[in-house]
Each structure stands twice: as C-alpha cells, then as structure tokens.
Amino acid sequence: MPTDEIVISLKDVNKWYGTFHALRDINLDVRRGERVVVAGPSGSGKSTMIRCVNRLEEHQSGIILVNGTEVSNDVKAVEKVRRDVGMVFQQFNLFPHLTVLENLTLAPIWVKHMPKAEAADIAMKYLERVKIHEQAKKYPGQLSGGQQQRVAIARSLCMRPSIMLFDEPTSALDPEMIKEVLDVMVELAEEGMTMVCVTHEMGFARTVADKVVFMADGQVVEMNTPSELFGNPKEERTRQFLSQIIRH
C-alpha cells in the first residue's frame, strides 16, 4: 500500500570516519507507508546509513531529504526531522533515572509543549498498545529486555512520528523475547507506518517488507522485493551473505 510520495530520499550520500569510507554513493528512496528492511554483514554501514537520516551521524556529501526537509547543519531543520522520525536502538537506551511513564512523556512535554496530563494519557494509550501499561510506574532497570524494547518503541510513538527507524531492535534480546517485540513491529507495519528497519530477522523481512536493501562495504549492493532478493539474488555478494545466514 505504499503511496507514491517519497518521504526519505538519499542521493549520492558519502560518509567518512576519519579516512575510513563508511558510506559510498548511497541512493535510496522510501515512500510513505513503505516498509524497508536493510540487511548486510556486520560493518557494512547499515547503522551508519539510518543514523544519517536523523543526523545522529553527519554525512559529508550528497543530499538527504526527509519529508522535504534537507538534513543539514541547520539546527532547526534537524530538530524538525527528529520530531517527524522516531528511532529505536539495539540497546533500548531508556533513561534509567525516569519511570517508564516519564520516559514516554519527556519529549511530548518538552518538545511539543503538551500539558502533562495529556502527555500521560497518550503515553498510557501507547503503553497499552505494546501491552505493558501495568509497568508505567516502574523504572527501566526493573523490566526485562523485551519489555524495555517495547517501552522504547512506545516512547518513540508518543511523538507521533510519520517515520520509524529501527536499528537491530531484537539483536540484544533473548530468543523468547524477540517475538514479543516483532509482534509489536508487525502490528505497526499493518497500520501503515513508514518503517526502515535494520534487522537480521529474515522471517520478518519476508512477511512484512515491501523492499529489502542489501548492503556491503558501505554500498547498496542490491535492492528488491523480499521474494526476489531472497529467491533470486542477482549479485554474488548477496548470495554469499544469504547462504551464510541460512546456514546458521
């Protein structure tokens, strides 16, 4: 159901860490409602790429547009992009000094200037959606990894983003907790959220993704629908990588 409207566009994006060339001429368009899965070997630049989208990393050449706003040195533009784009991290990164509820209301209160009561209402709604509203008064340290990651997803959703970025959201979880997080993500996808998701969960990619991007050595090697890419990879590099994950 993706529309034709392009919400994220990367054009010839390059990034260096010191002298290390981490992203090489990346070109990628994401449409509204589209679900993109990014896969590739470790160190291939997947995280770097999606972190450039909300300027957690700075690219050195090329153009990144998010909802028509160019991601640049302009602080105002970056803040606008970050309000529109939610992000979920591998390590959850919940704020340990705040309760679950306070984690969720922090940004709505301070960034959107929402009354506290209203922010709490919205927060409770999202906590219910990720099925942990009984834990609202607890601190992150008292939750399991899966619960923490669901709180982190709810925290992003509270800002009502139009795009969600996921950076290996299940990699730090025990197998039995992966499912509860994936369920939440599938649900989100079914509601039509635009998602860019770095993950090694090929099942998730097959069922949910509209497009799979395969990266290696800082380049986009191949980009296709999941069935094409998994069933009929064009590049040797992709084939190699797929055979490796399947073997495991």
Next chain:
Amino acid sequence: MAMVAGIGWFLVANTLTNLNARHIATGFGFLDREAGFGISEHLVPYLPSDSYFRAFEVGLLNTLEVAVIGIVLTTLLGLVMGIARLSHNWLVARLASAYVEAMRNVPVLLLLLFCYSLITVSLPLSRNAFNLFDCIFLSNRGLRVPAMIWDDSAVMVVSTLALAVAASFLVGVWARRRQEKTGRYFPVLWSSLGLIAGLPLIAFLATGAHLSFDVPHMAGFNFAGGSTVSPEFAALLLGLVVYTGAFIAEIVRSGILAVSYGQTEAALALGLSRMQVLRLVVLPQSLRVIIPPLTSQYLNLVKNSPLAVAIGFPDLVSVANTAINQTGQAVEGVSIIMGVYLAISLILSFLMNWYNKRVALRGGR
C-alpha cells in the same frame, strides 16, 4: 581489647604526669580568660581583651567564611574546567587539561605560598596601586573596594533585591505548574534575571538614583575608607579554589563520561535540543556519579584551609595555635581543632548524603 585499654591508660597516665611536672593546667577553664592577642581579620567584633572563647569563635567564623566562599567558587571553576576538557574545541580542551595536570601534581601549600608571594611581593605598593575608576585599588596590601553606606536608599535597594529573588523563586514554581497544565513553556531563567536586575534598579531610580559609598582613598602611606580583601585571605582563597577546582574538573568530566552516549542519542532522536538533553537526561544521571567524590573534595578544601597558618590568615587553627603557645594547653587546643573539623566533616557529609539520596531516590535500582 585489654591491650588497647592498657595502651590508652599508659598514655593518659604519662600525659597527666607530664602536665603536672610542667605546671600546665588542664580543662577548658582557660576559655574564659582574656586572650590578650589581636586578630587581624574578624567578622564579628573582637578585641585582645576578649576571652579565648571569643577568639576561637572569630577563628571558626574565618574558617567557615573561607570554606563557604571557596566551595562555591571551586565548584564553578571545576564545572567549567571539567566541561572544557570535554569540549570539541581542541585548544580549549588542551588548555583545560594542562590546568588540571599542573594543579594535581603540585602541593597545595606550594600554591598558597606562591599566591601569597604573588600578592605581597609582585603587586605594587599602596601608593602605586592598580587603580580602577578611582574606587577599586589593588596593591600589596590587598584589594580595596568601596563599601556601601547603609542609608534609606541602600536599604530599599537591597530589600527589593531580596524581594526579587523570592519573586523569581515563585515564578519558577508557577511556571512549572503552568507547564504541567497547559504545556506552555515559560522562560524562567530570563525572567528571573530580569526581575533580579530590574527591581533593584527601579528602586534605585525611585529613591533618587543615589547610593552612597565609602570610597577608599589614599591617606598617608595607606588607604582609608572602603573595605578590604586582605592579601592573606585572597591568597588562601585563590590557592584553595584553583587547587581543588582541578580535582573537581576531573570528577565532573568522568561523571559526564559515565553517562553512555546512547542516552544522548536517544534523547536527540526524540527531538530534544542539546541544552534539554544536558539538563533533562545527562546531568541528572551524572550527578549521581559526581556527588560522592565531590563531597570528599569539599571536605578536602575545608581540611586544607588550616594551611592559612603558613601565610598568616587567622583561621581556627592559627588562633588555636596562638592559644596553645600562650597557655601550653595543647591537649585542649588540639581537641578543639579536631572536634570542630570532625563536626564540619560530619555536617557536610550529612548534607551531601541527603542531597545525594534525593537525587538517587528517583531511579529505582
């Protein structure tokens, strides 16, 4: 157990015999007697004819004065230097590290002696004092500044200042309430600054725009009028602040580094501004790491303040020292010193622990 008691008894018995042999009185009776020595700096009235007790009081107040002003200034310096060490500005970071390394590797006493020489040897004589607007004079006799004369208009200005401070506190409370209700943000910092600067200014203008000062001026070879920051006080304060600041800078730096960078990233990704990230996410977490070692640095500053003896600032220890030399009652004198410092240590630790609990309470684990 028995051994400890035995040693204790042995020491006490020896001490009593020795005191007897030297005809030295025991007990704290001497506190009521006339001290008979002058003290150059006193926050409360003091004359040589006052009692030893009074002299101790004066010394204690001087110690506390140095401690309070020193702690405030050294915290500011340490905070600035700690943050500067983490700055992305290469030059600023290097300069801050150089400061920290230099201070941490020399004795504080050397620093004090150096500051004292700097003031008393290198600053000009009174008659050639550095002169700022003909009212502030810096010379080897210290810093001479105008003193306010307490007429009606001065009282008015100062009381509106107090009023403004109270008002900005109320504004802070009100702003938080309103933000919780409506979500609208009120610029508390700026409005408080406006209040604190503006109200006294209005009072100043309303009372006829005149405040009278006792301006220092040359009389003979020295200044008359105004009030003085003595070279001893200035050197002590400068040395302690600069020395302790280096240690606090390290504490602040490692406190901020202790908060993982993921916290900052997550907060930025939610759209918070950098200042908000620092205030709402990073500082609350680093404070918990910072406060315990900060407490011991505050204690160190207080415990280093008796080095005043070396440059002749009359703090508690230097007063006690004089009293011991005059009366010979070393045991009592030293117990007073130790008792007072123990009390200060305990009170300060208690306050900081209380504050730490308040910070740490919010945080579950």
Next chain:
Amino acid sequence: MAESSLLENPSANGWLRGPVDWARKNLFSSPANSLLTIVALWGLWLAVPPAIQWGLIKATWIGDPAACRAAGGACWGLVTEKYRLILFGIYPYDEQWRPFLAVVLFIVMLATAANPRFWRPWLGWVLVAGLVVVSVLMWGGILGLPLVTNDRWGGLPLTLILSIFGIVLSFPLAVVLALGRRSQLPAVRAWCVVYIELWRGVPLISVLFMASIMFPLFMPEGVTIDKLLRAQLGIILFTAAYLAEIVRGGLQAIPRGQYEAADSIGLTYWQKMRLVILPQALRLVIPPLVGQFITTFKDTSLVIIIGLYDLLSSTKVALSDPQWRAFYVEGYVVAALIYFVFSYVMSQYSQYLERRLSAGARRR
C-alpha cells in the same frame, strides 16, 4: 559552545584531510566555538610570549641579584647559586653526596617496586633493606661516615623519607585496620571504624600539631622523641586511615565465592586472608595506592609548619634571603617542577596500571 560540543560523539572526530580541515573541525566548527578559540588564542598571546621573554630571553643564568635586576628577566642565578640548599637543606656541605645517593636509591626502589615483574613477597624485604641502607647513609656514625643528626636533614631527601617511610610503614597498620573494619567482632569493628573516621575527619596539619606538641606529653618521663620522628609518626598514623579505606575497597571487590572456597578447604581466618584474599585484593588496589602515595608525597610539604626542612621549606629558606626575595617565582617554579615530575610520573604509571589491570580482568 562547550556544553553543546560535549554531547557530540567523542569518537566521531571528523575526517582528517590536512591542517585547514583539521582546524575547521576542531577549532572553528561553529561561531561560538570560533569565538572560544579566538579568546583562548588571545589569552595565550598575552601570556606565552612574555613568559618566554622573561624565562629564557631576558633571563640571567649565572649571577647575583643585581645582574638579574639589570637584565629584567628571570633570575635562574638563584638556582645555580642555591640549588644545594634547595635540594639538601642544611645537611653538612661536604657530606651532601650522602643525601644525593639516598635520593638515587629511593628512585631505584620506586622503579623496582613499580615493575609488576617484581611483585613478589620478597619485594617487601628488599624495600625494607633499602630503607635501612638509606637510614645508615643519612645518619652515618658507622662505617666511617660522620654522624649527621636528623635536625640537619632537609630538602628532597627529607620529602622522600617522610613520604616513602610514611607509605611503607602505614601499610601493615592499614591492612589490619581494613580487616578489622570487616571483622565479625563488633568491638573490633567499632574500634577500627572510629580510628579510620577520626583520622579521616581531621586535617593533616592538626595531626602534625598534635604530633609535635602532644606526643612528648604521652611519653614516660625521660623518653624524648625528636621532631622528625614525631612528624613521621603523625604521617604514618594519618595515612594508615586513608590506606585502610583503599584496602577495604579491594577486599570488597573480591567475590564472595573466594571467601567461601577458602573456608570450604578448611583454612583458618588468617590463612584465608594471607593466602587467598589479600594477594588478590592488594593487586586490585595498587592504582589507588599509587594515588595515595602521590597525595602523601605532596602532603609532606606541610611539615614546614612544624619547622622541618623538606623540599618546600628549604626553597622558602633559600628565598628568605632578602636579596633574593624578589625572585620567588623562580624558586617556587623549580620546587614545583620537582614535585610535578615525581607526581606526574607516578600518576601516569597508575593510569597505565589501571588499564593493564582492567585488561587482565577482561581476559579472565
């Protein structure tokens, strides 16, 4: 602004493509940052050239105060003239090779103790033997060395004696106190807590006062202890309290399982401590121990207040000469440099150890 830049990922340090890029990235990345750089450069411009002018270009290297005043720069003549006094105090001039040798011995001992390869039980005995040799050198009276009583000792050797004897001799007391503070016996624990907290709560200077005026009162009639010994005792008792807390930190870091394992093979309390717990705990606390040594090293300068002639005091004595008084900066700079070199080397060493130890812990 400094605040905002500290939030940037410290590892993401930009791309290095020559000095211009480097400066743009590290000095002029934003208007606020540029302002900061310019202010800092301006400050350096005000401070550094005059300092070089004073310290090198206009300086007088050999000569009397009058020559210095004529040249208008630093008067390093003070140092060439007085370095023996600053370094060795009033130790008899012709015998000053002895304190010099003592300093060399101290440095050799420190270097030996710093090498992890020598962290064996015999190291303690080597250090004690070294200290005995140093004492004989300094005192003399045997082996044909003329007797030099300790009221003539001074300068750097005295500073080293006070701090090294202070640390080495307070160490056993500290271990006992640390064990006592974790003892099961409430009375022992209480005594140790009181001792530790009492000493840690009071300033060293009051301890030195106490040592210099009260110790004589504690002694039986006829027994006198000299000033140096009193100060040394005060420093030992004081340092032991701080060391005890450091050792306790190490004891606490040893996992419970180690205690239980030692109990389960039937070791007595002292065997358990000596053979299992302390060897591990003491290794852990070496970095903070070095830190405490630096503190003690710097703190021995306080003995100036009870009239001993350590490095700082002898510098002050050298400067008390009226004709040299104006050149206090030179004197203090030299003394500060000596303190700095010792402390800086030790603190770098302790950081190196810390990295080494944490690497070792990770490998396990």
